[in-house]
Amino acid sequence: MHHRTVRVDGVDVFYREAGRQEAPAILLLHGFPTSSAMYRELIPLLAPHFRVLAPDYPGYGHSDALPPAQYAYTFDHLAQTMRGFLDRLGVKHAILYMQDFGGPVGFRLALAQPQRIDGIVVQNANAYLEGFAPQVKAQMQRYWTHRTPQTEQEQRFAFSPEGIRWQYVTGTHDASALDPDAWTLDAARMARPGQDAIQLDLLYDYRSNPASYPEWQAWLKQRQPKTLILWGKGDPLFTVEGARALKRDVPGARLVVYDAGHFLLQEHAADAAREIVAMFGSADGSEVHERD
Numbered sequence: 001m002h003h004r005t006v007r008v009d010g011v012d013v014f015y016r017e018a019g020r021q022e023a024p025a026i027l028l029l030h031g032f033p034t035s036s037a038m039y040r041e042l043i044p045l046l047a048p049h050f051r052v053l054a055p056d057y058p059g060y061g062h063s064d065a066l067p068p069a070q071y072a073y074t075f076d077h078l079a080q081t082m083r084g085f086l087d088r089l090g091v092k093h094a095i096l097y098m099q100d101f102g103g104p105v106g107f108r109l110a111l112a113q114p115q116r117i118d119g120i121v122v123q124n125a126n127a128y129l130e131g132f133a134p135q136v137k138a139q140m141q142r143y144w145t146h147r148t149p150q151t152e153q154e155q156r157f158a159f160s161p162e163g164i165r166w167q168y169v170t171g172t173h174d175a176s177a178l179d180p181d182a183w184t185l186d187a188a189r190m191a192r193p194g195q196d197a198i199q200l201d202l203l204y205d206y207r208s209n210p211a212s213y214p215e216w217q218a219w220l221k222q223r224q225p226k227t228l229i230l231w232g233k234g235d236p237l238f239t240v241e242g243a244r245a246l247k248r249d250v251p252g253a254r255l256v257v258y259d260a261g262h263f264l265l266q267e268h269a270a271d272a273a274r275e276i277v278a279m280f281g282s283a284d285g286s287e288v289h290e291r292d
Contacts, residue, residue, distance in 0.1 A: 008084040014062035015055040018047035028054040031100025035061025045273035059198040073201040079108035097121040119226035131242020144207035161187040171234020171261035227253035232260035
């Protein structure tokens with residue numbers, strides 16, 4: 001695995017890369033509040049089969065974290081930067097792996113350049129209103145409706161040390177199987193100067209995603225992309241109903257439901273890698289599976 005940085009529209013974007021340059025590319029789009037580090041176990045498992053690219057979005061990981069006055073932290077802008085990232089690396093086609101925030105970024109990429117997308121892996125990345133956990137939806141809607149110091153304070157739990165750990169361990173099959181370094185690293189990065197404003201802006205802009213769901217769903221229904229859905233059924237943020245809704249819109253998709261949480265790779269990286277290799281290296285199958 002290599003660790004590199006590329007300049008994209010005035011921003012230094014860090015990324016992890018593995019595999020052969022001529023192999024099919026897979027772009028791993030990370031979630032909140034983490035970075036490409038969430039793919040550390042998955043990358044070497046995919047590298048024999050793909051050119052694996054795992055960037056950090058601006059504001060995350062080792063990429064530049066410019067203040068909001070210098071970089072607008074919106075999902076449109078993150079997607080624009082990721083398009084520029086692919087351009088800079090000369091990637092004409094890619095499979096998208098989308099987790100959490102990776103969904104809004106990835107679907108924007110897909111709608112902007114559908115010819116570039118060879119398939120999608122959707123892992124606990126929501127694209128349906130029914131996929132929101134009710135308590136999460138209610139809290140977010142309060143913030144989206146009235147951004148005040150009080151509603152901002154509610155959101156800060158999501159990137160506090162306690163909130164980050166909660167996102168990792170809630171709904172897992174065996175929390176002792178998770179590496180605590182994962183949420184400890186994320187919490188340390190979220191504590192850096194300037195992160196508060198960055199994360200509050202992105203969480204506020206998340207309101208643009210439900211508004212875009214009809215477009216994403218129309219794209220799925222029309223294009224019927226080669227689709228693998230991997231879902232931790234214990235996710236406290238995005239329920240398995242979101243996965244089932246996606247499966248309804250893309251009947252040929254393969255849906256695998258795990259006894260796991262929001263970050264299912266913590267428990268099932270090897271299983272996920274096998275599913276990805278099987279799906280994108282074979283004729284496909286449209287089944288639904290429950291996995292322990």
